[in-house]
Amino acid sequence: MDKSKVYFTDFKATGHENLLQKLHRLMKTAGFENIDFTDKYAAIKIHFGEYGNIAFLRPNYAKVVADYVKELGGKPFLTDCNTLYVGSRKNALDHLDTAYVNGFSPLQTGCHVLIADGLKGTDETIVPIDGEYVKEAKIGHAIMDADVFISLTHFKGHEMAGFGGTIKNIGMGCGSRAGKMEQHCDGKPSVNEAECVGCGSCQRICAHGAPIMENRKVHIDHDKCVGCGRCLAVCPKDAIAADFSDSVAMLNYKMAEYSLAVCKDRPCFHVSLICDVSPNCDCHAENDIPIIPNVGMLASFDPVALDQACADLCNQMTPVKESVLGQNLAHEHDEAHCDCDHDHFHMTHPDTEWKTCIEHAVKIGLGTNEYELVRI
Structure with a gap:
């Protein structure tokens, strides 16, 4: 497979171009307008953030994506599925309340919010994929009903998957409650x-x-x-x-196969922002200080290459000394070895790893981990 193009820009802004305009230019340069949006429903998959967490992406970024879809003749909506755990997003009503509290109202973003798997997390579409570990993926119905799928991801650490990137946002995030159970455990x-x-x-x-x-x-x-x-x-x-009983590797395999179920046979586009890189998922009702400084914004048609590029860029950054990562490094290495070859995300959560997700995603044809980074 040829290398995929991943487009990148940093968070520097000028009086001539703010960050929202820069995101629009990034998407345009990455080929967003090659998708036919005319009279098409476009699902924008985003994490609205658990109540109490403030590391999630600002709704301003979601508005850029939604407005761009409308500019091209499409009908966008922001979406996510209900959580498996008990929290502020366990049903559609609480989920909507949390989304609105966190700023994702139609007045702020310019489009509506649909909780894809319905009131109680049971409104799902069964998608046959005959994967190695998943035969039928259970995906939130509104997501599968859309003509175009867009992922808008906050790239961060994750206490189970190593990092929460595009594949995590799609695979786990688009699963109905039963789909999330299947990925986390034996489904019971x-x-x-x-x-x-x-x-x-x-x-x-x-x-x-x-x-x-x-x-x-x-x-x-x-x-x-x-x-x-x-x-x-x-x-x-x-x-x-x-029962969260499966191994990290098994979780990664299933997330990759669920992502394939969501993305196959329709136009898809993926955006990932590496900012406020908290050590844990935005599903937490709190967020710790970032483990690394802000990096930039990336876009690609290939979700696997996008995750790989994000991970590589993060691992090039100097850890924040006071963060979980910085503290873990201080315990493991003396000062002369702080810049040694290691993985920031594994060092943040030593019981996790993310590479099996990338490897399996490549194996099943979701994308490639070989990429060309195009800086704009």
């Missing part, structure tokens, strides 16, 4: 019996008889469970949760 939830009040809501919603009530406490029969996630949505005490 369990009950914290200490929190269970025996109300029977999970039994009433389950079509397969998986929740079993004994002594006014429920447990899930995994032989009957199909992993639909409906019980998580209706539990009034949030006593039901997924």
Whole structure:
């Protein structure tokens, strides 16, 4: 496969061109206008940020993308899927409230927000891909209903996947609740019996008889469970949760295959901003100081090359001394070795790695990790 082009610009601005105008120029130079947007629905996949987190991308950037789509005759909407964990984005109503609080209202961004997998995270499209680890991906319906798919990613660290980049934003982010369970584990939830009040809501919603009530406490029969996630949505005490049991490598493989399910057979374009590079996902209800200084904005038609380029650029940066990364380096190396050849993201979370995701994405044809960095 030939090298993919990844377009890059830094965060320097002048009186003649601010950062929003620079993002527009980056997208234009990268070939955004080669996509036919005329009367097409365009899903802009973004992370709205958990309530309490302020490291997520500013809605101003989303407005640039949405306005550009409208300029080309398209119909944009911002979108994400509900979370598997308990938080401020676990259902569409709370998710919308959080998005609006964080600035992603139609008045600010110029387009509407659709939570792709519906009110309770069960509105999904089954996408056959016959992957090595995923046979049928469960993707938020509104995302698959769109004619064009655009990812707008905040590139950052991640406590499970090493970093949260474009593939993470697409693969995990576009999965319905059942899709997220499939990626994180074997797709079966369990009950914290200490929190269970025996109300029977999970039994009433389950079509397969998986929740079993004994002594006014429920447990899930995994032989009957199909992993639909409906019980998580209706539990009034949030006593039901997924078992995050898969290895990091398996999580990476599945995210790559879910990304392929989202992107195949339709026009796609990807933008990634390396700024406020927090050590953890924007799903946290807080954010620590960045692990590296701001780097820049990147765009490409190839999500794999984009992630690889972002990782390479990040690893060239000097760590922020007071950050988690800086502190971990201080423990591992003396000052003379601070610039040694290492991976910033693995050093931030030593139990994680991200390279298996890139390798598998290349293997299945999602893209290539060979790229030409075009600086504008």
